[in-house]
Amino acid sequence: MKKRTIIRFEELSFTKIGELDRNKSVIIIPVSPLEAHGPHLPIGTDMLITEEICREMYRRIKRKRRSIIPVMYPFQAFGYCGANKDVMGSVSVDVKAFGKIMHDTLRSLAAQGFRYSTIITFHLDPFYIKAIHRAIGKVERVYGMKVAEPVSKFFYLNGGISHAGKEETSIMLYLYPYLVDKIYKSLERVEIEFSILDFRKTLRELGAKDAYTGNPSEASIEHGRKLFNDLVNFCVESVFELMEGKYRNFMPRPLGYLPLFLQRK
Numbered sequence: 173m174k175k176r177t178i179i180r181f182e183e184l185s186f187t188k189i190g191e192l193d194r195n196k197s198v199i200i201i202p203v204s205p206l207e208a209h210g211p212h213l214p215i216g217t218d219m220l221i222t223e224e225i226c227r228e229m230y231r232r233i234k235r236k237r238r239s240i241i242p243v244m245y246p247f248q249a250f251g252y253c254g255a256n257k258d259v260m261g262s263v264s265v266d267v268k269a270f271g272k273i274m275h276d277t278l279r280s281l282a283a284q285g286f287r288y289s290t291i292i293t294f295h296l297d298p299f300y301i302k303a304i305h306r307a308i309g310k311v312e313r314v315y316g317m318k319v320a321e322p323v324s325k326f327f328y329l330n331g332g333i334s335h336a337g338k339e340e341t342s343i344m345l346y347l348y349p350y351l352v353d354k355i356y357k358s359l360e361r362v363e364i365e366f367s368i369l370d371f372r373k374t375l376r377e378l379g380a381k382d383a384y385t386g387n388p389s390e391a392s393i394e395h396g397r398k399l400f401n402d403l404v405n406f407c408v409e410s411v412f413e414l415m416e417g418k419y420r421n422f423m424p425r426p427l428g429y430l431p432l433f434l435q436r437k
C-alpha cells in the first residue's frame with residue numbers, strides 16, 4: 173500500500189476534514205486553464221508548472237515549518253485565456269464566471285472554518301489575475317479568510333514574463349524536458365507593441381502569430397532551475413507571511429483599473 177506523503181483534500185473523509193486544525197491548515201489550490209504556448213510547449217504548460225510549484229511548495233513547507241499543515245486541493249483545469257482563444261487547444265471560460273467559481277470555492281472552505289488558503293497559478297493573464305484578486309478580496313472582507321496569490325506578485329515584482337518565451341520554456345526544459353519540442357531553438361524573437369487600447373486584442377491580432385512572445389531560443393535548463401526555485405521559495409515565504417498575518421497580495425495599478433467586461437469573448 174502506498175504511504176500518504178501529501179494530504180490531499182479529495183482523499184479525506186468529512187470526519188478527517190473536520191479534524192484538521194484550522195489555525196494550522198493552509199489549503200493549496202492549483203488552477204490554470206489549458207492554453208496554446210507556442211509550437212514548442214504543450215497546451216498544459218501552465219497546469220504542469222503550477223502542479224510542480226505546488227508539490228515542491230508542499231515539501232518545503234513541511235521541511236521548514238512542521239507546525240503548518242498544508243492540504244492539497246485538486247487541480248482546477250479551467251480559467252480565462254482570451255489572449256490565445258483563437259489558437260487551437262486553448263480553452264477559455266468567461267472571466268466573471270471563473271471569478272465567481274473561485275470566490276464560491278473559497279467561501280465554501282471559509283464556511284467550514286478554514287482560515288488560510290493560497291491560490292497557485294502560473295497563468296498570468298491580467299483579466300484572469302484581476303478576477304482572482306477580486307474573489308480573494310471579497311472572501312477576505314466578508315468571511316475573514318486569508319488568501320495569498322503569490323505567483324503573479326513574484327513576476328510583477330521581478331520584471332514580468334513573456335508568453336511561452338525564455339522564462340516558461342526554461343522552466344519546462346528543467347521540469348519536463350521531454351515535452352519541449354526542439355524547434356524552440358530556432359524560433360524567432362517576437363516582440364509585440366501593447367497599449368491599454370489593445371486589451372481586447374488577442375496575441376495573434378497583435379502580431380504573435382504562433383502563440384508565443386519573447387525569445388524561446390534563449391531558454392536554458394539552468395535559467396529554468398533558478399527561476400523555478402526562486403519562485404517556489406517566494407511562494408513558501410508568502411505562506412509563512414500569510415499565517416503570521418503579514419502577507420499582502422499585489423496588484424499593479426493598471427490592473428486595478430482594468431474592467432472585466434472588456435474581456436475578449
Ligand SMILES: [Zn+2]
Pocket residue numbers: 209217218294295296335336340
Ligand atoms: Zn503560460
